[in-house]
Amino acid sequence: MPDLRLSATGLEVGDDGSRLFAFADTVLRGVGQVMFQNNSYAGLLFLVGIACNSLALASAALLGTIASTLVAIALGADRQMVRNGMFGFNGGLVGIALLYFLEPAPLVWACVVIAAAGSTIVMAAMVIALDAARMPALTAPFVLTSLCVLLASTRFGHLQASEFLPTASLPEAATVGGGVTAATLGEGLLNGIGQVFLQDSMLAGALVTLGLLVASRRACLAALAGSFAGMLVAWGMGAAEPAIRAGAFGYNGALVAIALSGAVLAPGRLATACAVFAALATPFVTAATAAALEPFGMPALTLPFVFVTWTFLLASRLSIG
């Protein structure tokens, strides 16, 4: 369980009330950091300003800031940075952006939590990547995470763009597929392995899986789990059935899972946690990449795998030290 005793004054043995107060102060500083203010009163006024305009947006900001801060604590990020709200502001902005650009729905609120958590992974990766150059990440994690979900929404039938998203004026994407059946999932699982080699074929997928089994049981299991996870998330978000059946949402997850569960990260608890979270994030990045490459008429290939693996690899170093 994450340790929330974060006070700058070294409040290591506080009771529940003071710990809660410290966390609330951290969250408000997180809102303040959107405009570089490490000041909870500023954060509170920012939040009140948003609430005067829209209670839903203010709630989303608060929820996003809380989620991204908690993930940073769980990741073991630098305590002082967390306490100053440096791992809160991107999540807060993600919360606002998703509620603003998507039609409100329970699934969107779930996406706020997931995406705000994801923004902390991106923030962690950028803190590591920019460290040598002594450059701040600024709001880049917010922008990248929000654009990922908003782009993905064009492939996910259960996320509807609001009138404020410019995309709303584009031709409708192919998200309305038929019903997903057991056959979809069975074919999709193996196709999701075969598609690593651009093979939309269950036999090819089965032989590739066998090849993995020969070389490494862990890799084989990870590939199947990654393909399956990608398929399930895509199904839950309302992706088109033919795409799910063809393995389009599986192959990047299969590669991500192999990479992070042992091939490029040393096997262990951290690696497994990374692999699980990354596999769940991959269908979003896959849908976003496909949407981003659509104006060019180009396929996503394994670009989502590269993006997700690089991000989690960098972010994992924040924990390792």
Next chain:
Amino acid sequence: MPDLRLSATGLEVGDDGSRLFAFADTVLRGVGQVMFQNNSYAGLLFLVGIACNSLALASAALLGTIASTLVAIALGADRQMVRNGMFGFNGGLVGIALLYFLEPAPLVWACVVIAAAGSTIVMAAMVIALDAARMPALTAPFVLTSLCVLLASTRFGHLQASEFLPTASLPEAATVGGGVTAATLGEGLLNGIGQVFLQDSMLAGALVTLGLLVASRRACLAALAGSFAGMLVAWGMGAAEPAIRAGAFGYNGALVAIALSGAVLAPGRLATACAVFAALATPFVTAATAAALEPFGMPALTLPFVFVTWTFLLASRLSIG
């Protein structure tokens, strides 16, 4: 006034004539460096070649090279690099590109000077960023700066694409707004603060401004100045009135001004100079980012703020040492 005593041979006490000669030589080397030639005769022949085809393009090349070289001197860039024309060639190319792809007009000539100056900021940032990898910036600053202005021209009614710009065949962007009034500027100023949190609301903007005031008077002043500067530049370039009123050209400038006037750069003369120039550049980058994300149906969010702040942060190190 910048000190033009730049000769590699240590011409520190030259009279005005020899200083002017050294500067002319530097400018011609700058033209020569477009093709890697640190040779003023080559630069002169390149210029004559352009002039034979078009006097206007040759003048733009000359003007751009002069402007970008002068900014490099003012920035305190490495003297030998300046003397070899390394801070001239990108500005020269920017000058040609703007005159070629935009319909000639006095405002375009002003843009040549501003953009050539901007190309030196980008060059400075890239020199710093690529230093560790021992990689040359090549003509990347030219490309980035030119594409920024050309993309921005699709949002700025006073910059018209010439027949040579492929954009000319795209559907016309919304640049013809109604007249800008005092109400536009008043609403735009506060909306430009509120939009940091995606709030198109004067009350929200006012409360956010109050929050800034509570935390830091400098940050509050910078945010208002940044929002106002962005609005004025957008107005001057012929942006659509509704966008100006909604604060669309203000919020990135507000963040840039806070960041560079003290939040991420140490406060001082350099920081103030960076903040002012960056705030003026931000509406161009904002318009360009919006145009670049249009094919994807995506909003610019705070991406312009991130781009501009990173660029000026890196470039500022060229002066610091």
Next chain:
Amino acid sequence: MPDLRLSATGLEVGDDGSRLFAFADTVLRGVGQVMFQNNSYAGLLFLVGIACNSLALASAALLGTIASTLVAIALGADRQMVRNGMFGFNGGLVGIALLYFLEPAPLVWACVVIAAAGSTIVMAAMVIALDAARMPALTAPFVLTSLCVLLASTRFGHLQASEFLPTASLPEAATVGGGVTAATLGEGLLNGIGQVFLQDSMLAGALVTLGLLVASRRACLAALAGSFAGMLVAWGMGAAEPAIRAGAFGYNGALVAIALSGAVLAPGRLATACAVFAALATPFVTAATAAALEPFGMPALTLPFVFVTWTFLLASRLSIG
């Protein structure tokens, strides 16, 4: 077990049979590395899986893996990395992707070899670039190289998209030009120099060439050779005649050839080899960049020159260091 007898210098004891066996094992490991398996049995099963679905795709995978591995050996890449298949998997995937997304034709098979070779250059550049951050290149070289050729195919009349390429549904690009004549080549050669300054004028091109001659005979020769090479490749790939005549496929090659033959690489055998290969690659990157910027209505400017020069500069260090 690992047999490193792969290069001229390592050829101490093995006979031809064992060398061939070691190379075959390396190639199969390369296929296995697509899914992180340094295991030739896994690679063999992957290949069989593809072959069950399509013999042509399996052949392309094999051909691409062989070509990219051979180029890595020629480059003098780290032996153990080569032996483990680390320079094979990107080429193998490039082979599959080109055969899958383009209509099969002898020219496409030639492109498989060229692009797989190019993926090794990109891999070498990324290995160098990511070395300091201890990050793996993953399949990024495959993605970049494949997208380059697939984007370029929209400008090259002799490469036809298959039904699987999303591009196939976009409006047809202008690839059908008139016949290329001696006049095309003569004008194109000089325009290809003048276009560095955006001048579509033989006189301007001639004067710029004269300027180069005054400054450096090597640079002048390189520029002419680079412009000519770009024109020939574009012609061979079926680019539109007016674009070839205007020098659109020449100016980036001219700059690349100057840069790599002596301006930014020390002159010598390595520099010359880099300049030649890079000049041949440049028209592909030029066509791809133009296609990638088309949705934005923007011109390619000298972006292809920057991409190609950076890539070869980084890759050249694999041999040097």
